[in-house]
Amino acid sequence: MSRTADLRSDTVTKPTPEMYRAMADAELGDNVLETDPTVGRLESLAAEMTGMEAALFMPSGTMGNQCALATHTNPGDSVIFEDQAHMIWYEGGGPAIFSGVITRGLPTRDGTITPQQLSETVLTRSEHTPGTTLVCLENSHNRHGGAVTTVSQPAALKEAADEAGIRVHLDGARMFNASAALGVDIKEITGLVDTANFCLSKGLASPIGSLLCGPSDFITEAAFWRKRLGGGMRQAGILAACGIVSLTQMVERLTEDHERTQALSGHVAGLPGIDPVDAPTNILVMNTVRTAEEWMNELEKHGVRTLPFDKHRLRAVLHKDIGDAELKTALEGFSKSAEALA
Ligand SMILES: *Cc1c(COP(=O)(O)O)cnc(C)c1O
Secondary structure: OOOOOOOOOHHOOOOOOHHHHHHHHHOOOOOOOOOOHHHHHHHHHHHHOOOEEEEEEEEOOOHHHHHHHHHOOOOOOOEEEOOOOOOHOOOOOHHHHHHOOOEEEEEEOOOOOOOOHHHHHHHOOOOOOOOOHHHEEOOOOOOOOEEOOOOOHHHHHHHHHHOOOOEOOOOOOOOHHHHHHHHOOHHHHOEEEEEEEEEEOOOOOOOOOEEEOOOOHHHHHHHHHHHOOOOOOOOOOHHHHHHHHHHHHHHOHHHHHHHHHHHHHHHHHHOOOOOOOOEEEOOOEEEEEEHHHHHHHHHHHEEOEEEEOOEEEEEEEEEOOOOHHHHHHHHHHHHHHHHHHO
């Protein structure tokens, strides 16, 4: 039987053998009544790696981001996002529901807001105007094809935010992909924001979980929001055990996914009717002449699973369960599909 290549998302990864062992051996407690010891170890590790004072284990990236937003803001505040941000596109309208904030999406070419754009958009609270209190960044940027913001850009942005007196939250669902692509320690990215949330359940291959990182008093308040939103999980150490494996064993290998993404991108560039955009990390976005849905359906016949982003944009994501054999399946599937759709 031929292999399949599931490129719908890096969330489809299955736990590693080490993760199954870690789950079986995890020391557990009730993480609502007290700190589950394994959750505690994961949170300490995350805080240490990101250089933040504290970290909080979250059931999902969405909850981590929305708890961060609710903790940073008051209802009626104005919050700045990049126009294509996951937090406004894919989190169920959470900013309106849980935080009651006004969202302002700034259009960019590459997912990176400039300091000038920020300064021009910040509103000072007055009798008439809702004040801006927060800007949310995304790195790597999902809807911009895994685009990476260089370290100097957020440094300038943080300066502009400090000057305007607003805080900076990073939706860093794939921030370890960004640091791998830039070849810098993760602290160089997290050092330029006030708070950051990253996913264990994407390229880092854990089944479930995210970590919200930030100052201790912020994390204490965010824990209240987590509970309020129903995110208090009891023997969560069974999941945190996988997260520890993610942070200790799965970070270094992310460059492998980036290399295979390049291989796929190079191959697709040579095919008619489909045009890959620059892919610095593990997300390959392709502009298609026929609809993205037609491509998805055709690819599926050849064992390759993808997802449409928009009517003429298809997304493929690489991850640890796409080795060389699966990559070969993907390359062949794209070739055959290009022929069929010509
Ligand atoms: C996946 C993702 C999230 C949310 O993570 P979930 O765990 O799926 O809720 C947030 N931001 C970005 C950029 C993502 O890609």
